[in-house]
Amino acid sequence: MWHPDLYFANARQASFQDVTDDNFLVWVYPSGNVWYDCRISLIVICTMDLWKYPLDSQICEMRILSYAYPESVLRLRWSERIQPSIEFNTDIRMPDMQLLDIKTGVCNGTYSTGIWSCMTAVFFVERQMLIHVVQTYVPTALIVVISW
Template sequence: LDMYFQQEWIDSRLAHNHSGKLLVKDKAIFELMWHPDVYFANARQASFQEITEDNFLVWIDPTGRVFYDCRISMVVICMMNLWKYPLDMQRCELRILSYAYPESQLRLQWSERIKPIDRNMEIRMPDMQLIDIRTGHCNGTYSTGVWSCITAEFIVEQACRFNFWLDVDSAPARVSLSITTLLTISTQANAVKLALPEVSYMKAIDVWMGSCMAFVFGVMIEFTVCHFAKNRELYKSDARPSIALEPFFCNPANVDIVSLLWIFKNYEERVFCGIFCFRK
């Protein structure tokens, strides 16, 4: 995730008499101010953007309302159910809560004045589609008390497309494409097996890869049968020159000459193909 993380709280000690908001861009000053100690519970890695300057700002209005904005990049852990992969829909949560303050001292809630989560519609993933983003709460009770927690749920699904069409006369294209596809699917199946964790149940990707290999193998058989059937039909049809035998008799002295004429109906030609002589 690459996001702009914004927080807002009220600290009456920071109220001032200026007509406008005060801008704070010095981290040393910000560290001297009280601010919520929120953290991302299921983040595996996280970092602040610091190119070319620290990407953060703090606004303080005259009433003591503090607005904090920073840019964060993180990798979040998401427990997935791979039963329907790659035709699955996953729900990944981002959990935000305080590290030291219980709910009696710090309560987290999503903004009601504006849309709490917005996204850039121009940024898209090539293999996934972000369906929706939902906000919620995940307050938990522990031995130390009740702790405030909020969640952002990202609902994503795989982007799948299907395309297939080649003419039966395109023998080189069909054969080469089928063999290449068969080898590619075999390589992908091995790569997916190594990339995914070992589970005790059969995943949809296993059925998918097996079905794809069976489909491609069936395409090769289908092409062989169709190509043979079409050639056989052409062999029997008028598209191939048909042949008829017509005898021609000549009777010179003591010789019977039988000339066989091959008549090509399509070309309307007569060609002497053989002469057979029989003595009386």
């Protein structure tokens, strides 16, 4: 059975979840649409602008493309029936960042081999100031006061 040959263009590391068995699901609808669902753990490269650190906010993008099929053969898009397109576990948090929003979109990349369909997910995150006050500003102030 055919399934999409998708890859994450800016992933540094990726692995399929297979704790008890391979975690994937494939549905083929009478219309020809294919629903392919799997669990993947990713580490995605995000170049950060630290000019306003520690009062910064960041925008990180994840891009999904087909490896072998150009846009004329395979057109990628986020599902309109399921909203939001990306779900995240609110119990999982980064210690010093807060996820504000996720926006999904589509893009087409033009290369020498043709036009390739692409999906994007843009993550908007903001650094939490309190952790830096406790870990940086308070100890620095105490060192200055004690050194006088």
